[in-house]
Amino acid sequence: MGDLIFPLSPGAALAIHVALSAAIVVAIIFVAAWLREKRSGARADVPYEGGVLPAQPQQGPLNAPYFLIAALFVIFDMEAAILFAWAVAARDTGWTGLIEAAVFIGVLALALVYLWADGALDWHKERRR
Incomplete structure (x- = not known):
């Protein structure tokens, strides 16, 4: 096999891998927040089940x-x-x-x-x- 053009130590390769993985996660979160549907009047205390509001609140434990x-x-x-x-x-x-x-x-x-x-x-x- 040929020589590597840019030989990296294992620590440097790990650091690059971790940095790129973190950048991908941050990018996915940013794009998801940017593209998500903004609902006005959304209530945090009501479960979202296919767009249909529940007919009555939940009674008792699951x-x-x-x-x-x-x-x-x-x-x-x-x-x-x-x-x-x-x-x-x-x-x-x-x-x-x-x-x-x-x-x-x-x-x-x-x-x-x-x-x-x-x-x-x-x-x-x-x-x-």
Whole structure:
């Protein structure tokens, strides 16, 4: 390969990368603020849902099962990602990797059994404390 015209140290290359990334972020924010629709009389206390004002204000807290489903999805999605990475390297890890994966699955299964026994997965009745 040929010689570089402008050889850079790794620190200088990192500084240039960070500066350019920050400049791009600032430019995107500036252009978005410049192009956004200016609404007169906009109320900050009313949610904007497709341009339709809500018929009545929200009564009470949000539905908790929605957040429970979201939290469980994140937990088990991360589990799937970790186990997929283990499955790719399963032959290289051997029996040690298999035992570690089994312990990982066992801990998650115990956590799920605990939540089930505690009533955290019962969405229609009062949870015991």
